[in-house]
Amino acid sequence: MTVQKEQLEKYAELALKKGVNLQEGQGLIINAPIEAADLVRTISAKAYGKGAKNVHVEWGDEVLTFLKMKNAPSEVLENFPKWKADGLEQMVEDGYALLSIYGPNPDLLKDIDSERVAKANKASAEALSGYRDYIMNDKTTWSIVAYPQQAWAEKVFPGVSSKEAQNKLWEQIFHITRIDREDPIAAWDEHNDHLRQAREYLNQKQYKKLHYKAPGTELSIELVEDHIWHGGSTHSDQGTEFNPNMPTEEVFTMPHKYGVQGKVTSTKPLNYGGNLIENFTLHFENGKVVDYSAESGEETLKYLLETDEGAKRLGEVALVPNESPISQSGHIFFNTLYDENASCHLALGKAYPTNVQGGPSFTKEQMDQHGVNDSLVHEDFMMGSSELDIDGETKDGEFEPIFRKGSWAIEFE
Amino acid sequence: MTVQKEQLEKYAELALKKGVNLQEGQGLIINAPIEAADLVRTISAKAYGKGAKNVHVEWGDEVLTFLKMKNAPSEVLENFPKWKADGLEQMVEDGYALLSIYGPNPDLLKDIDSERVAKANKASAEALSGYRDYIMNDKTTWSIVAYPQQAWAEKVFPGVSSKEAQNKLWEQIFHITRIDREDPIAAWDEHNDHLRQAREYLNQKQYKKLHYKAPGTELSIELVEDHIWHGGSTHSDQGTEFNPNMPTEEVFTMPHKYGVQGKVTSTKPLNYGGNLIENFTLHFENGKVVDYSAESGEETLKYLLETDEGAKRLGEVALVPNESPISQSGHIFFNTLYDENASCHLALGKAYPTNVQGGPSFTKEQMDQHGVNDSLVHEDFMMGSSELDIDGETKDGEFEPIFRKGSWAIEFE
Numbered sequence: 001m002t003v004q005k006e007q008l009e010k011y012a013e014l015a016l017k018k019g020v021n022l023q024e025g026q027g028l029i030i031n032a033p034i035e036a037a038d039l040v041r042t043i044s045a046k047a048y049g050k051g052a053k054n055v056h057v058e059w060g061d062e063v064l065t066f067l068k069m070k071n072a073p074s075e076v077l078e079n080f081p082k083w084k085a086d087g088l089e090q091m092v093e094d095g096y097a098l099l100s101i102y103g104p105n106p107d108l109l110k111d112i113d114s115e116r117v118a119k120a121n122k123a124s125a126e127a128l129s130g131y132r133d134y135i136m137n138d139k140t141t142w143s144i145v146a147y148p149q150q151a152w153a154e155k156v157f158p159g160v161s162s163k164e165a166q167n168k169l170w171e172q173i174f175h176i177t178r179i180d181r182e183d184p185i186a187a188w189d190e191h192n193d194h195l196r197q198a199r200e201y202l203n204q205k206q207y208k209k210l211h212y213k214a215p216g217t218e219l220s221i222e223l224v225e226d227h228i229w230h231g232g233s234t235h236s237d238q239g240t241e242f243n244p245n246m247p248t249e250e251v252f253t254m255p256h257k258y259g260v261q262g263k264v265t266s267t268k269p270l271n272y273g274g275n276l277i278e279n280f281t282l283h284f285e286n287g288k289v290v291d292y293s294a295e296s297g298e299e300t301l302k303y304l305l306e307t308d309e310g311a312k313r314l315g316e317v318a319l320v321p322n323e324s325p326i327s328q329s330g331h332i333f334f335n336t337l338y339d340e341n342a343s344c345h346l347a348l349g350k351a352y353p354t355n356v357q358g359g360p361s362f363t364k365e366q367m368d369q370h371g372v373n374d375s376l377v378h379e380d381f382m383m384g385s386s387e388l389d390i391d392g393e394t395k396d397g398e399f400e401p402i403f404r405k406g407s408w409a410i411e412f413e
Numbered sequence: 414m415t416v417q418k419e420q421l422e423k424y425a426e427l428a429l430k431k432g433v434n435l436q437e438g439q440g441l442i443i444n445a446p447i448e449a450a451d452l453v454r455t456i457s458a459k460a461y462g463k464g465a466k467n468v469h470v471e472w473g474d475e476v477l478t479f480l481k482m483k484n485a486p487s488e489v490l491e492n493f494p495k496w497k498a499d500g501l502e503q504m505v506e507d508g509y510a511l512l513s514i515y516g517p518n519p520d521l522l523k524d525i526d527s528e529r530v531a532k533a534n535k536a537s538a539e540a541l542s543g544y545r546d547y548i549m550n551d552k553t554t555w556s557i558v559a560y561p562q563q564a565w566a567e568k569v570f571p572g573v574s575s576k577e578a579q580n581k582l583w584e585q586i587f588h589i590t591r592i593d594r595e596d597p598i599a600a601w602d603e604h605n606d607h608l609r610q611a612r613e614y615l616n617q618k619q620y621k622k623l624h625y626k627a628p629g630t631e632l633s634i635e636l637v638e639d640h641i642w643h644g645g646s647t648h649s650d651q652g653t654e655f656n657p658n659m660p661t662e663e664v665f666t667m668p669h670k671y672g673v674q675g676k677v678t679s680t681k682p683l684n685y686g687g688n689l690i691e692n693f694t695l696h697f698e699n700g701k702v703v704d705y706s707a708e709s710g711e712e713t714l715k716y717l718l719e720t721d722e723g724a725k726r727l728g729e730v731a732l733v734p735n736e737s738p739i740s741q742s743g744h745i746f747f748n749t750l751y752d753e754n755a756s757c758h759l760a761l762g763k764a765y766p767t768n769v770q771g772g773p774s775f776t777k778e779q780m781d782q783h784g785v786n787d788s789l790v791h792e793d794f795m796m797g798s799s800e801l802d803i804d805g806e807t808k809d810g811e812f813e814p815i816f817r818k819g820s821w822a823i824e825f826e
């Protein structure tokens with residue numbers, strides 16, 4: 001199979017309609033690798049067809065990223081251009097939607113000194129924090145879709161030609177994002193409805209804590225008061241419905257930054273800034289990582305945790321059943337967008353303010369009082385498996401099953 | 414022939430060494446179409462190898478340019494983002510060299526309303542005028558090299574497969590830029606030496622006027638007092654020798670903005686902002702175009718001339734002999750970088766301040782007094798042929814032959 005124009009068109013349509021839900025007269029920022037030119041061009045043509053006033057493409061190239069990370073002096077790496085951050089911020093303030101096309105080489109920076117990578121990541125996170133706040137508070141619509149870049153495809157499907165690997169990965173992407181259905185848009189509506197039922201159930205329950213049990217994991221996570229479960233489509237400040245991630249199989253809410261106890265062991269690799277961290281365990285006391293180890297990438301994990309105070313605490317707790325199409329595919333994708341939607345996961349770092357009542361207008365002090373974590377980073381890591389049980393603890397101290405053996409213990413319609 | 418890695422490496426080396434002459438610790442801006450990724454990556458790796466502190470690539474894509482020109486509302490087209498102009502200006506102020514990789518589709522915008530294109534071009538020229546002043550005054554090193562983008566190659570070599578057209582154009586590019594020589598760097602040193610002899614001869618002569626005669630052309634051009642002929646390599650403010658254009662076959666100086674009389678007829682198409690203007694005639698009185706006509710693209714010519722007051726006057730007079738390798742190739746390239754170096758040419762619009770003694774520090778008033786033209790545009794057009802004769806008029810009113818039948822009438826070493 002070579003990617004068919006027809007499928008690419010459907011994928012572009014899905015990204016615009018169910019992803020960012022682009023409105024007439026709106027601008028669109030597309031972050032994309034130059035390798036994804038065919039998809040970017042298809043999306044752009046459709047965006048103008050829907051009345052976009054402008055499509056601004058921020059092109060990237062991993063080969064150049066690698067060369068810069070390897071060679072540039074640290075004062076350059078640590079100096080993210082302010083003019084670029086200003087430009088991006090101005091566009092989202094002007095109502096531009098943001099679509100990221102994502103398919104990084106999971107091993108891109110594996111031979112680069114982790115400290116250099118960490119410093120560069122931190123500098124860009126700092127420079128882009130205003131822009132990122134805009135996005136994370138859903139002040140505009142935004143979405144992430146995958147593109148099977150060659151290096152990524154080769155990692156997921158080793159041992160075949162790179163063309164074949166890309167085709168296989170396209171096939172997976174089209175299956176998982178429901179492009180191979182008769183009517184992908186209708187399939188997404190139905191899927192969003194399922195996620196809505198799960199989140200409404202959990203929102204009503206308002207569990208005080210979640211208790212996790214699996215091999216290598218024994219963890220209790222307090223949820224913030226008045227927490228909100230999100231999942232599937234959500235709404236921007238302007239009231240536009242959109243899907244931030246495609247695929248998305250999770251419902252997620254906000255852990256209390258001071259309320260996590262016990263240990264958790266990852267079940268899939270975490271790709272942080274081009275480096276893989278594998279088979280790692282984190283020990284929490286009062287919400288903070290006090291000890292950790294990793295079978296590989298421990299140095300990278302160290303730099304991630306040391307980014308700032310908030311990087312050692314959780315910002316997201318997400319439930320994904322084993323029946324998710326990504327989980328069923330049996331593949332490890334080495335790509336957070338895909339792997340996080342195959343597995344229950346947690347995130348280190350910044351919480352989504354929209355996961356608590358009133359969150360988007362909290363001051364820094366209110367955030368801390370409510371247990372809302374803040375950080376320059378937000379990194380999902382996977383800890384779900386077919387052996388994971390989760391109980392919810394009610395305000396009365398009763399325990400109710402939520403997950404058993406990696407699947408919902410609750411019946412939805 | 415498919416482009417060989419070895420030739421691409423030589424071309425990249427030439428661009429860095431004889432083009433921008435990148436220095437250790439310097440930054441580099443590369444303007445490039447995404448189609449030229451192989452060359453951009455090769456150049457970037459070499460640039461870091463030479464100690465570049467950063468390589469910033471401004472990627473472009475003609476498909477997106479076309480979509481925007483076709484669809485975006487005029488307030489978007491007329492609003493070049495200030496943050497981007499600021500960013501580019503900051504980099505050149507910080508000493509970055511600028512390398513443009515250039516190979517546009519000559520027909521890209523032929524179906525787009527010329528007025529829209531003209532307004533967009535004017536807006537970007539205005540926004541980038543500070544940046545451009547930096548470049549045109551040689552405050553940093555800069556260079557332009559070609560890349561055989563598919564659409565361009567198909568225009569130059571119609572009737573063959575697009576792969577074959579690209580290969581043929583690569584072959585021409587490598588021949589014309591002397592990459593096929595044993596030692597391209599040494600060949601460029603020798604070529605620069607020939608151009609140096611021509612410009613030194615003319616600098617000593619200090620002709621008051623040039624008189625042009627050819628079919629459709631009868632033109633006299635006064636040169637500004639204390640004019641300087643440039644050609645081949647030049648020096649930046651920091652004293653770094655560089656070649657602004659690769660190829661370059663011209664010696665050129667500054668016409669007096671009020672001192673052009675008669676008519677001139679173009680001999681090759683002019684590609685202005687994605688539109689071709691062909692077989693056009695300009696009538697000058699006291700330096701200003703007072704009448705014009707074109708066999709095709711007259712509307713585009715109109716918008717070019719009406720950009721501003723200076724767009725109706727000349728900013729460059731350049732001599733290129735018929736023996737130039739580009740002229741000898743017999744091809745029309747529909748690309749100013751190539752065609753201007755096949756033919757004597759003139760430019761409408763802004764003059765290079767470095768073409769007159771003290772020019773870079775002139776005030777606006779001094780510029781006008783000396784006859785230095787200013788404009789938002791600078792557009793070369795070709796008017797050389799094997800039938801062109803040029804005489805120089807000395808300060809004493811004597812006429813001396815400079816060109817006969819399109820070739821130098823003077824013997825150099």
Ligand SMILES: [Zn+2]
Binds near residue numbers: 252316318340345
């Ligand atoms: Zn998540």
Ligand SMILES: [Zn+2]
Binds near residue numbers: 316380
């Ligand atoms: Zn997350």
Ligand SMILES: [Zn+2]
Binds near residue numbers: 663
């Ligand atoms: Zn010229």
Ligand SMILES: [Zn+2]
Binds near residue numbers: 729760791792793
């Ligand atoms: Zn010129």
